[in-house]
Amino acid sequence: MGTAALLRAAGIGLGDEVIVPAFGNVEVAAAVTHVGALPVFADIDPLTYCLDPAAVEAAVTARTAGVVAVHRFGRTAESAGMHEVGRRHGLLVLEHSECEASYDEVARRRERAEYLDARLRGVRPPEGGDGHTYQQYVVRVPGNGRPDRDAFARALRAKGVECRVPVKTPVHRLPEFRRWVSLPETERAADETLALPVDGSLTKREMRRTAGACNALGGLLQPAA
Template sequence: MGLGHPVDALHRALTSAGVHGMEVIVPSYGSVEVVDAVRQVGGVPVFADIDADTFCLDPAAVEAVVTPRTAAVVPVHQFGHRADMGRISRLAQRWGLAVVEHVEQESSSTETAMRQANAAYLTQRLTDVVTPRIRPGAGHTFLQYVVRVPGNGRPDRDAFARTLRARGVRCRVPVQTPVHRMPLFRRDVWLPETERAANECLALPVDAGMTRRELHRVAAGCNALGGLLQPA
C-alpha cells in the first residue's frame, strides 16, 4: 500500500488487507498503537526485531518470522527515519504479504527542514553519545533526535538523562518498555536489538523553534558528561 497511514487510518488499511484471524508482523519498539490496531481488527501481532541503526523493522528479522498464516507486515517509519521499504516490499511480494506503512506524525516541510538543520548541528558537535545514523537514500525528518548513551545500558542512560535535566536540557526516553513486554501484549520472544535500544536510547530536543544557543546548551551538556558514564 502506497503512502503511510496515520493511526486513524490503520484500521481501514488492515481491514482492507484481510488480516482478520491472520498474523501481522509488527515492530515492538515504540509501536503500541500499531499493535493495538492489529488486535482490534482481529489480527494476531507477531513481533520482529529492529535494525540497530535505524530503529525500523529489520527486513531479515521480518522474513525470519513469516509463516503460512502471515497476511501483512506493518513497517513503522520510526522517529522520522523511513523503513527499508525496498527490501520489505520485495520480501512481501515474494511471500504474498500486504504492506501497510505507518507514519508516526505528519509535519510541514518548513518544520521538517528546521528540525533537519538542528539535527545536523547536534550531530556535528556531539562527541560522547552515538548520534543518529541514516540509511543511504532513506531520508530522516527527525520527529525525534534519538541517540545512544554508551555505558552499561539502562542505569547509565537514566543517570545521564537525570544529569542533563538538572542542567536544564530537555530530554526523554523514547521507549521505556517494548510492546512485547507490556502485560496486555506480552509475548515470549527475544528481540535483542529492541531490548538494547530500549535500554540505551535517549531523545534530545531538536524542535523547529530552537535557537542556536539552545542547541549549543544541549551539545555542551552532553559533551560535559563524556567519559563519566563509560564502562571501566
Template sequence: MLRAAGIGHGDEVIVPAYGNAEVAEAVVLVGAMPVFADIEQSTYCLDADAVAAAMTARTAAVIVVHRFGNQADVGRMRDVGQRHGVLVLEQGELDAPYDELAQRRAHAAYLSGRLSGVVTPDGGATHSYQQYVVRVPGNGRPDRDAFARAVRAKGVECRVPVKTPVHRMPQFRRDVALPETERAADETLALPVDASMSRRDLQRVVSACNALGGLLQPAF
C-alpha cells in the first residue's frame, strides 16, 4: 500500500506503537520514517487527536490498525487526513465466518456479564472479539503478570497481547510520550473466548478471575 501510494524517502508515516512491529517495519522498508502516536483507551486503536498532534510538514500517511476486533474510528481519522492533506491507510483484520463470530460475541457477552475482578472490554455492535482483552486493576505490569500466573495455575490459558510497545523496541526506540499505549501494555490481558469453548470452560474463566480480583487494589 505504501509503495503504491508513492511513499518513500523523506516521508513520515504515523503508526501505532501498541501492537507488533510489522507496520513500522513496512514503513522502514519503503524508506520512510515511522512516527508513533497514542491510542484510545477503549479501542486500543490510534487516537485521532494524537494523530493530529503528531503531524509535521513531512507527514505523508497514517496507518490505522484495527485491534483485537475493535474498529478504529476511520471516519474521524479521514477527516483529520483531509484537513492536513495526508493519506489514511487501513490494516484490517480477517473476518471470521458468521457462526464463529456470533459464538465469540455470545461468549464475550457471557464473560462481560459475570467478570468482576477485571475491567472488561467496552464491546459494541461492531466488536468481533478476535481477542477478549481485559485490564487488570492494581499496580500495572507487576499485578497484571501476577494475575496471569495465578489464572494459568487454575487451568485457564491467557496471554499478554502486547508485551513491549514498538517505540520501546531497540530498533524503533523513540523518546515520545504515549501514556495510553504504556498503560495498555502494562495492564492488558487476553482471556480465551474461542467459539469452541463450552459453558463449563467459560465458567472456569469467570471463577478463576473473580477469585483473584479482590486481591488487587488500585495503587494510590
C-alpha cells in the first residue's frame, strides 16, 4: 500500500498537516497533498540524512496528524525517536523505504564502501553505522558549498568516474511546494553531497580510479575560512 493510501486509511486529509523531509523524495510530499493534507518540512540529521526527531518535534502543531520518515541512501531513520514523538502527540508515524537489494548485492556494496572509506582523502565519507546498505555512497565535498561540489563532480566525470548529486533541489524549494522555512542541515546537505559509485559490478580497477581521482582533487578544495 502506498503512502497516500496509508494516510487516507488513517483518516488523514483536508485540514491536517503531515511532517515530511525536504531532502529528496518529492513523491512523499506529493502523497500528502494527494489526500488533501499539508506537507510540513522538518530538518534532517546531518549524518543519516533522515528526519531528525528533534526537528520533527519542533514542527508539531495542533493540526499535525502524521509523520513520514524516509530511510535514505541505505541508512535508516531513527525510528525509536520518531515513534516516541508520535506517541507523545498522538501522531501516525509511517516509514518510507527506498528500493531493497539482495544480500549478495549489499555485501558487494559494503566491500566497495569499505575500500573507499580506507582510501579517500579530502572528502568526508559517509557515516557507516549498523545496517548501512550503501544504496548510495554519499560523501561531503569541502569548500564553499554548491559551486565547489559541482566543480568537483565535473572534474571527476572528466576522469571517467560516474558520480551524481543525490538531491539537486530540496523539496521546500520546488515551486509547487515552496515554503519559507529554516532547514539549515537540509540546505547544507543539498549543497555539499555527492554520490560516488559503489555498485556491486565495479571492478578493483574502477574503484582505484574513483579513489585516485577524488584524492587528486580533494586537496585542491579547502573549507571556507
